[in-house]
Amino acid sequence: MTDPVSMRRDGNVAIITIDNPPVNALRHAVRKGILDNVIAARDDASIEAIVLTGAGRTFVAGADITEFGKPPQSPHLIEVIATLDDVKKPTIAAVHGTPLGGGLELTMGCHFRVAAPGTRLGLPEIKLGLIPGAGGTQRLPRLVGIEKALPMILSGDPISAKDALAAGLVDDIIEGDLVAGAVKFARSVLAAKRPLQRVKDREDKLEDIRANPAKFDEIVAQHAKKTRGLHAPAAAIEAIRLTLDTPIDEAQKKERDLFLKLVVGEQSKSQRHIFFAEREAGKVPGIGKDVAPREIKKAAVIGAGTMGGGIAMNFANVGIPVTIVETSEDALKRGMATIEKNYQMSVQRGSLKAEDLSKRLALFTPTTDLNAIKDADIVIEAVFENMPIKKELFGRLEAIAKPGAVLATNTSYLDVNEIAQVTHRIGDVVGMHFFSPANVMKLLEIVRGKDTAPDVLATAIVVGRAIKKVPVVVGVCHGFVGNRMLSARSIEAEKLLLEGALPQDVDGALTEFGFPMGPFAMSDLAGIDVGWRSRKERGVRNEIADTLAEAGRFGQKTGKGFYLYEGRSARPDPEVEKLIVDASVRMGVKRRQVSKEEIIERLIYPMVNEGARILDEGIATRPGDIDVIWLYGYGFPAWRGGPMHWADTVGLAKIRDRLKELAKETGDKRHEPAALLNRLADEGGTFAGLATAKAA
Ligand SMILES: NC(=O)c1ccc[n+]([C@@H]2O[C@H](COP(=O)([O-])OP(=O)(O)OC[C@H]3O[C@@H](n4cnc5c(N)ncnc54)[C@H](O)[C@@H]3O)[C@@H](O)[C@H]2O)c1
Known part of the structure; x- marks a missing residue:
């Protein structure tokens, strides 16, 4: 294996390059390589400045997380940074891509940081249930102040090079050749004899808050709302708070202890499991790199209801033109109005520029003519959940869609193989099961039919990623993976009500467990009538939910369901309690106390x-x-x-x-x-x- 870190010279400037594809993760050999080269440059009297940079698509994007939880191997990143700290010549980190986590911490061991335009810098450790463990919680506040550092560390979200420049995290943005620019920057530092201040010695951005420590809690209060029950945000706040009064060397030791506690904890292990599971989920047995996905330049969505509109938005959001087909002008207008309203809201929130709104909307072609899908490379059906309707539609699609188009169904429960049977293009048919709201929820279950062609499956995965979803391939069965398991939960939830619990007990136990909402709040949001109608069609009954629906309690949309609503805020309703108790009596179930533990x-x-x-x-x-x-x-x-x-x-x-x-x-x-x-x-x-x- 070649050395992952190398050094070359440009006159009196040493350029240390980290080259450890794909993302220059800080595995042991990389840390050692950086350390050895920094020492060599430090001790070479003919070298007057050091530039530290990364080859390939990014500067160091973080630690090598496969090393987490294993015995640490020296040199640790902290040692590398401490050595950098003590270099008496200007050190400049020249970064591009995504300097994240340990990568960003490494740059904070340098005197200066310069970035290519488009760089995104951050400390995402919190997303793995961790905190920065190599000084990040102490150094970032010293560079950008607590007001900026705390939300960066608590959210884990990166900031742009422009923001970083404004905040003081980087000293310059370099257009053109990054390394050449960094060398020039180094020479200008030398020429101007700019003072070399170590980040660890910077105190200026902390003076105000040290004079007024109550401000710290105000900042925390603004940003720590969604961290209930989580260890990492609490540890991050504890560590950042040390910048107010604890000498940095001592604070870094405490930061390290907090990090080490988190690393062996169940929460971080779980979050790391998810990180790996998500990467793994995209790999499908039998679909190797040799299977080339089909090219997708145009999409079509059929049905502009709850799901169709959101699905179509996903395509437009990444610049793919999308035709959207409805049965009537009215339904089409309604669907497009919802889409427009959603985009208006994005403009209000600031996530979409006002001038881009019309460009975005121009990517939609609304129509009532099914023939308009003939140019689409992928067609996603999101019409009523009804087998005869879907079959009739796929029969028609077969005649209209261009050869090689992917024909996808968004069905929640129906048999994708049966739908595929009505076409002669069985291999082109696949399930693409989005979740509501489809423009927001990240999951995409890709349902592999027994005859789905490998390249169609590969295409569905690539498209899923392109539209920023997390695709997971599943097989055909009633409800696929997610809804099939959800049914198991729903049956028990209703039984718990009959046996003695109330909706708020069940929902409360689940939110305490960590779900954003429980099953009954979810029913109220989705509409109790949806399940009720479908059960009526199938001739089955859910005693409590159906009694509520029969009383006109459809959930949030009627202001009452399992709860009473004022706007979106819910409160328990004594009428519901009575209705549930009556149902228990009718069903001959003796009510009893149900504990939280039993509910879970x-x-x-x-x-x-x-x-x-x-x-x-x-x-x-x-x-x-x-x-x-x-x-x-x-x-x-x-x-x-x-x-x-x-x-x-x-x-x-x-x-x-x-x-x-x-x-x-x-x-x-x-x-x-x-x-x-x-x-x-x-x-x-x-x-x-x-x-x-x-x-x-
Ligand atoms: N609502 C959800 O939470 C959800 C989640 C995942 C999947 N799904 C599935 O998505 C599909 C659509 O569900 P929805 O909730 O959007 O339903 P919806 O009733 O809100 O919308 C369906 C739309 O399809 C239109 N339509 C019906 N037949 C059509 C045809 N032949 N050509 C064009 N348009 C037609 C209807 O006019 C209606 O606007 C269903 O298969 C459903 O199971 C729904």
Whole structure:
């Protein structure tokens, strides 16, 4: 292997280049290479300044996270930075791409930072349940002040080079050749004999807040709202607070201790699991790099209802023109009005420039003529959830769509194979299951039919990523992965109401667990009438939900559902309690106290059981795929790692035994432990072990 770090000279300036593709992660050999070269340049009297830069598409984009949790190997990044700190010649980090995490910390060991335009700089550790562990929490506030540093560290979001220049994180933006520009910058520093101030010695940006420490809590209050139950944000705040009164060397030690505690903690492990699972989810057995995806330049969406409009927006948002087809002018107008309203809101929020609004809207071609889809490279159907309607439509699409067009259905539950059968282009048909609101939710379940062509599947994945979704490939079954597991949860949620819990008890237990909302608040948001109508069609009944719907309580849209609404704020309704108690009486169920712990077990264990069946049937490829689906589609808390990862932390034998008990108590066969769960529980195994065994 060639050296990942090398040094060359440009006259009196040393240029140290990190070249460790793909993103110059700071694995051990890289840290050692930087250290050796910095020392060599430092000790070479003919060198007067040092430029540190990265080859390839980015400067160092972070630590090598596969090394996390393993015994640290010296030199640690802290040592590299400490050595840089003590260099008495100007040191300049020349960065491009995404200097993130440890990469940005490394630059803060230099006297100066210059960046290429388009660079994005940040400390994203929080997204892995961590904090910067090599001085980031102490140095960033020294460079940009607490007001800017705290939200950067708490959100983990990067800032642009322009913002970084304004904030003082970088000293210059270099147009053209970055390294040449950095060398020029170094020479100008030498020529002007600019003082060399180490970042660790900078105190100017902290003076105001030190004089008025109450301001710190005000800033925290502004930015720490969504961090309930999370260890990393609390640790980050604790570390940043040290800049107010603790000498930096001592503070860096404390920062390190906080980091080390987080690294071995369950929350960060879970978040790291998700990070890897998300990357893994895009890999599909049998679809290698040799399968070339089809080119997608134009899209069409059929149906401009709740889902169609949002799906179409995803394409327009990345500059892909999209035709949108409806059955009537009225429906088309309604659909387009919603799209326009959504974009207006983006303009108000500042995420879309006012002058770009018309450009964005110009990418839509609304029509009632199905023939207009004939140029589209991908057609996504989002019409009513009704098999005959979908089949009729796919029959017509076959005659109109251009050869080679991908024909996708957004069905939530229906059999993609049956839909594909009506065409002679069986291989072109695939499921692309978006989640509501489709322009916001990141999950995309890609449903692989038994005849879906490999390049069609590859195309669906590439398109999914292009429109900024997280694609996960799943197989055909009722409800695919996400909704199939959700059904298991919904059945139990309703049963809990009959047995003695109230909606706020169930929802409360789940929000405490970390979900953004519980099942009943979710029903109220989606509309209780949706499920009610579909159940009526199928001839099934949900005693409580259907009684509410029959009383005209459809949820938020009617101002009352499982809760009473004033605007969006919900409160428990005594009328609902009465209605639930009456339902228990009617169904002959004796009400009792239901504990929070029981609620969690009853709601999530059956999901895990269903997940195990899904794995056994090959509907999902890996347990991590299921976790990614639950995270991005249903708000499972990232710091619990998704249902399958969480199950491993609880212990599969415990879950299996409880499910067995439940099956016995209730006579409900669904609770019988899945074969896979039984086997793993007997072996003392885990779902994670299963994934590792498969990969080996
Ligand atoms: N709503 C959700 O949360 C959700 C989530 C994921 C998937 N889905 C699925 O997406 C699909 C659409 O659901 P929705 O909630 O958007 O329904 P919707 O009722 O809001 O919209 C469906 C639209 O399709 C139009 N339509 C019907 N037949 C058509 C045809 N032949 N040609 C053109 N337009 C036609 C209707 O006029 C209507 O505007 C369904 O298959 C549903 O299961 C829905």
